[in-house]
Amino acid sequence: MLGNLRQYKANPFQAICSWQRDYGDLVSFRLAVRQLYLFSHPQLVEQALVKQSHNFVKMYNPKKPTGLSLILGQGLLTSQGDLWRRQRRLMQPVFQRANLTSMLPQMITAGNNLLHRWQQLGDEAQVNLADEMMQLALEVITQTMFSTSVLDKVGEIASALDTGLKYAAKTISNPLTPPLFIPTPANRAFKQATGVLDDIIYSMIDQRRSQSIEQRDLLSMLLKVRDDDTGNAMSDQQIRDEVITIFTAGHETTANVLTWTLYLLARHPDVLARLKTELHDQLQGNTPDAESLQQLVYTRAVLSEAMRIRPPAGILIRKISQDTEIDGYALKADSLAIFSIYNVHHHPDYWQQPEQFDPERFLTAEKRKLAYMPFGTGERVCIGNHFALLESQLLLSMIVQHYDVELLNNDEIEIEMAVTVRPKGGIPVRLKRR
Numbered sequence: 001m002l003g004n005l006r007q008y009k010a011n012p013f014q015a016i017c018s019w020q021r022d023y024g025d026l027v028s029f030r031l032a033v034r035q036l037y038l039f040s041h042p043q044l045v046e047q048a049l050v051k052q053s054h055n056f057v058k059m060y061n062p063k064k065p066t067g068l069s070l071i072l073g074q075g076l077l078t079s080q081g082d083l084w085r086r087q088r089r090l091m092q093p094v095f096q097r098a099n100l101t102s103m104l105p106q107m108i109t110a111g112n113n114l115l116h117r118w119q120q121l122g123d124e125a126q127v128n129l130a131d132e133m134m135q136l137a138l139e140v141i142t143q144t145m146f147s148t149s150v151l152d153k154v155g156e157i158a159s160a161l162d163t164g165l166k167y168a169a170k171t172i173s174n175p176l177t178p179p180l181f182i183p184t185p186a187n188r189a190f191k192q193a194t195g196v197l198d199d200i201i202y203s204m205i206d207q208r209r210s211q212s213i214e215q216r217d218l219l220s221m222l223l224k225v226r227d228d229d230t231g232n233a234m235s236d237q238q239i240r241d242e243v244i245t246i247f248t249a250g251h252e253t254t255a256n257v258l259t260w261t262l263y264l265l266a267r268h269p270d271v272l273a274r275l276k277t278e279l280h281d282q283l284q285g286n287t288p289d290a291e292s293l294q295q296l297v298y299t300r301a302v303l304s305e306a307m308r309i310r311p312p313a314g315i316l317i318r319k320i321s322q323d324t325e326i327d328g329y330a331l332k333a334d335s336l337a338i339f340s341i342y343n344v345h346h347h348p349d350y351w352q353q354p355e356q357f358d359p360e361r362f363l364t365a366e367k368r369k370l371a372y373m374p375f376g377t378g379e380r381v382c383i384g385n386h387f388a389l390l391e392s393q394l395l396l397s398m399i400v401q402h403y404d405v406e407l408l409n410n411d412e413i414e415i416e417m418a419v420t421v422r423p424k425g426g427i428p429v430r431l432k433r434r
């Protein structure tokens with residue numbers, strides 16, 4: 001009766017990898033009453049998400065929210081149709097490269113705060129790398145979203161988001177989760193967490209509207225945008241949804257990139273040595289600026305390869321809106337499609353020795369257009385991709401210039417897939433100041 005629910009719930013990441021290995025690039029499976037299809041081949045993903053994007057839609061229904069939309073409302077990640085199109089058009093300019101480089105100072109401040117905190121911990125301090133990178137990325141998104149005004153609330157925001165996101169993921173992996181109106185302990189904790197987030201964000205919006213000094217941050221930019229056709233600004237509710245969306249989409253993913261990159265570098269001393277040489281030659285101990293970041297070609301290749309082998313967003317999910325056909329297979333309306341970015345990034349038809357961490361791949365003109373999609377593909381591709389690349393290149397170069405990160409455990413770290421691909425149990429490391 002439960003179909004493949006038990007196996008999927010026990011370890012979604014293992015299930016997705018082994019089903020591709022055992023059954024191929026397009027696999028049909030069932031979680032209780034829900035029919036799903038798993039896509040693992042770049043061309044099949046393209047057929048669905050680029051050529052037939054009208055049939056593969058976001059699964060969220062504003063009248064009956066589930067999954068991420070329980071917490072993100074109708075922000076850019078979860079909305080669709082005309083609302084999504086309008087919001088994407090309004091928000092696209094905010095994420096243009098020129099705007100983003102103006103936020104570099106805030107990102108540098110967050111990076112310096114981390115280095116300072118590590119210095120205070122003393123020599124050879126032991127920390128959990130995943131937690132450290134999460135705090136760093138959260139501080140970057142807080143600084144760039146609100147300037148410094150809510151830094152004292154970072155902990156509160158992080159914990160409320162964590163509760164909310166875990167709950168949201170559970171409603172997807174287990175369709176038998178009791179509806180929100182039933183006061184189970186988990187439901188109550190979720191409602192309390194969203195209450196905390198709403199209070200912080202709405203009070204920031206109120207405060208900002210009543211201020212005369214303009215800040216150069218994402219919140220100001222969102223408050224300022226106007227629809228070209230109607231001249232209207234966004235409603236407070238819409239801004240709340242976009243703020244939580246950017247907050248959520250914009251920190252855990254980047255934290256994962258930095259965590260996995262530092263982990264992979266610690267396991268590959270040859271790559272680390274080459275990276276240090278580039279940083280030394282190009283920066284000579286200085287913090288990079290927008291121009292010098294452009295010169296860090298190997299640093300970019302290291303990050304690209306880290307995002308291939310450990311894609312921060314492991315899967316994309318869509319609802320199939322009408323009966324359709326992909327590669328000769330009939331897919332049923334109302335079932336769900338899971339696109340495994342992880343499987344695509346390890347597909348043996350496209351990547352030689354896919355398990356090997358080798359940044360060199362990104363220095364040569366290897367054919368990989370379809371088979372590389374850390375930021376998704378099609379019209380819903382990540383709007384924050386330039387932001388994320390700028391941020392991770394900057395912070396990686398700041399960390400590697402000042403610290404050696406030594407793994408306390410030599411075993412390979414297991415992957416845990418919730419909404420993102422995380423290291424299970426974090427990564428314990430020793431910090432050595434260089």
Ligand code: HEM
Nearest residue numbers: 076077249250253254312313374375376380382383384388
């Ligand atoms: C390395 C870091 C990041 C990765 C790997 C990543 C990955 C992704 C992916 C795969 C999607 C597509 C989701 C789908 O098709 O269902 C996406 C969408 C999105 N991302 Fe990112 N992201 C990253 C960083 C960021 C940052 C820093 C921001 C904001 C500051 C951001 C904001 C968004 C938003 C708003 C969307 C929804 C776009 C839309 O549907 O129009 N992301 N991201």
